[in-house]
Amino acid sequence: MSPRLTERALLCFSKRALKCLPTWDLWHKNELEQLDQVKALGMFGLPIKLPNGGIPMHFHWQCRIKVNGKQRSRLCWDGSPRAAPEEHSATNAHVSCLEHPMF
Amino acid sequence: MIWFGLCAVDNLTIYSGDAKDAFVHSPSPLMPTFMKLDDAFRNWYLEQTGVLLDKDLVLPVLRALQGHRETARLWEEHISATLNDIGFKNTRHEKNIYTGQFCGKKVLLARQLNDFALGCHQESTAKSVYSNIGAMRALHNEAEAPSEYLGLIDSFDGYDVLQTRDYIKLSAESYIRRLLKAHGWDNPSPQESSNKPKPPLHKSDVANLFNLAAGPVENAPKHKALEAEQSFGYRSVLGKILFAYVLCRPDIGCAVMTLAKFSTAPNALHYKSLKHLAIYLRQIQDWGIMCWHSEPVTSLPEVRCVPMKFDDSLPVIPPPSHL
Numbered sequence: 001m002s003p004r005l006t007e008r009a010l011l012c013f014s015k016r017a018l019k020c021l022p023t024w025d026l027w028h029k030n031e032l033e034q035l036d037q038v039k040a041l042g043m044f045g046l047p048i049k050l051p052n053g054g055i056p057m058h059f060h061w062q063c064r065i066k067v068n069g070k071q072r073s074r075l076c077w078d079g080s081p082r083a084a085p086e087e088h089s090a091t092n093a094h095v096s097c098l099e100h101p102m103f
Numbered sequence: 104m105i106w107f108g109l110c111a112v113d114n115l116t117i118y119s120g121d122a123k124d125a126f127v128h129s130p131s132p133l134m135p136t137f138m139k140l141d142d143a144f145r146n147w148y149l150e151q152t153g154v155l156l157d158k159d160l161v162l163p164v165l166r167a168l169q170g171h172r173e174t175a176r177l178w179e180e181h182i183s184a185t186l187n188d189i190g191f192k193n194t195r196h197e198k199n200i201y202t203g204q205f206c207g208k209k210v211l212l213a214r215q216l217n218d219f220a221l222g223c224h225q226e227s228t229a230k231s232v233y234s235n236i237g238a239m240r241a242l243h244n245e246a247e248a249p250s251e252y253l254g255l256i257d258s259f260d261g262y263d264v265l266q267t268r269d270y271i272k273l274s275a276e277s278y279i280r281r282l283l284k285a286h287g288w289d290n291p292s293p294q295e296s297s298n299k300p301k302p303p304l305h306k307s308d309v310a311n312l313f314n315l316a317a318g319p320v321e322n323a324p325k326h327k328a329l330e331a332e333q334s335f336g337y338r339s340v341l342g343k344i345l346f347a348y349v350l351c352r353p354d355i356g357c358a359v360m361t362l363a364k365f366s367t368a369p370n371a372l373h374y375k376s377l378k379h380l381a382i383y384l385r386q387i388q389d390w391g392i393m394c395w396h397s398e399p400v401t402s403l404p405e406v407r408c409v410p411m412k413f414d415d416s417l418p419v420i421p422p423p424s425h426l
Contacts, residue, residue, distance in 0.1 A: 035147045038168075041127050041242060045163035047148075047156050050137055056161055059141040060170055077138070077170030087172060090134055 013063035023071065027063060031073040038075060055086050104273060104351065104392065106200055106213045106220075107264070111271045111394035115211060115222035116403060117264065118229035119253040120236070122182070125217035128240050128249055129167035129177040136171070137161035182214065185239045189232065205232065215260040261350050263391070267406040268399045274391030275350040279384045282343045286335055288381055300386040301379075303358035308376055312361065318370030326368075333374045338366055340377055347384060351392045355380060 018027050038044065050056055060078035065071060081088045110117055122128070138161060140148075145156050167174040183193065191201035191212055201212040210232065211222040219236075221229050230252050237248025256264050258277065265272040283289040304312075319325035330336055341362060348359045358380050365373045393408065 031143055032147055035144065037124075038127070039151075040244070041124065041166065042244060043127060043164070043166050043168065044138065045165055047140070047160040047162055048137075049159065050161045051135075054135055054137045054161070056137050056139050057164070057171070058139050059144065061143065062169070074169065077168050079170040079172055087134070087136070 013065075015061055015063065018063060026071045027073055030071055031061065031075075034073055034075050055084065055090070057087065058083050104262075106211065106222075107262075107271050107273055108394045110211055110222035111396050113209060113211070113222070114396050114398050114400050115209075115224060116226070116400060117220050117222045117256045117259075117266060117271070118226065118233075119256040119259065120219040120221060120229070120233040121251045121253055122217040122219070122236065122240065123249040123251060125178055125182075126167045126169055126174050128242065129174065129181040131165050131167060132171055132173040132177065134173075136164045138164055178217075181240075182217075185236060186212070186214075188239060189235050213259070218259065220256050220259045261346075265406070266400075266403050268401060268403045269396055269405070270408065271394045271396075272391050273351045273394070274389055275347045275352060276388045276391075278350065279347055279388045282347070283381065283385050286340065286381070288378075288385060291385070301383060303355050303380050303383045304361065304376060305379065308372060309361070311372055312365070312376060315370055315372055317365070317368040318373065320368045321366075329369075329371065329374070333371075333378075335374075335378070337369045337374060337377060340381065341366060344377075344380060344384065352384070352390065353392075354390065355384070358383075 015027075018024055058078040060076045062074040062076050063072070064074070078084065079087065107117070140156055140158060140160060140162065144162075145158070149155050167177045179198075183198070186193070186201055189203070190205070191203040191210075194200045194202070199214045201214070203210045203212065205223065205228050206225075208224055208228070210228060212232075213220045219233070221232055223229055223232070233250050233252040234248065237250025240250060241248050255266060258264060261275065261278060263274045263276045263278075265274070280289065319329060341359070344355065345359055345363070348355050358376075362373060362377050362380065369377075
């Protein structure tokens, strides 16, 4: 089976599974590109020690094959309740989609 | 869909645009948040600076990023404020639909997350609006505006959009093609004698759908055997077809609603009817909803509308008389 087909046969594009494939270099290259991009956009400050009361989050790499066939590693936060329970209890995710008319 | 209808009535041409890296351009979450370092970041940092970071260190997060609960809200507020500053006002009940005046002319904008559809009379207006959106969103260290003008719209929010001199047609052609391909139903079988579309449900089958005994209940071994025999999941295909119906295929509404009644215990005839519905969609993939312009838009190509029907006894609805 070709590397591309092996890749597509994966049920889940976890990094652990992708690292075993011959196409890992392409995924890794995309990962580095993504990190370069977030640096250019000023996503993160300089590394520091976690301040008191700060909410620590974990990186999550979302790996997908795009419609054009390109491997895409996208940097995300692991915002699941398991990984970030404090964040779930403290943040406001509400967006008003409906403004009630005032009479 | 109504938005496309409004554009058609006002004889507007619709242009597409895209906001790049939408979330990254939103402000940071209100609560100070920090990222723990992973190996990929530490190795990248080592290559960049020659410093191996301690695993206990964290990175202060200065902008929104996918995965955080607040990100969608931050983007929504950010883009709404940006569009407001440019001169757009959103409608009260559909917050992603905006109106505005540019160069004294009415402009309509629809937004689906970071994809934009702009209805206006002149292409230059669309380019100017998208350029303004990009300029407003650009960060201080960005040389290139994070917004892209994509020309005449051909797809939006799942629809395929065809803009012609006389009408705007919304169809689910690409979606249906992908659906059929996923199940290996994209090529007509040799048994199909005629290319003429048949009704979504066979008249002869309709009574039997209700009268025959229910099939095996979901998750029962017999149900799994039937599913394996038919080689597709009933609920799965029904859900996919339902999306096409919701998009712009009201012609299959009755069939979809009828077949949905048997989701918990479909029998072989229900499977057959569902597959027949998928084949019906294959035969007329390009059917959709036509929104007629009140006057011809001469800058768009003329494409003749050929009314199609599967039953010769049905009347053909003619185009509006003014065209």
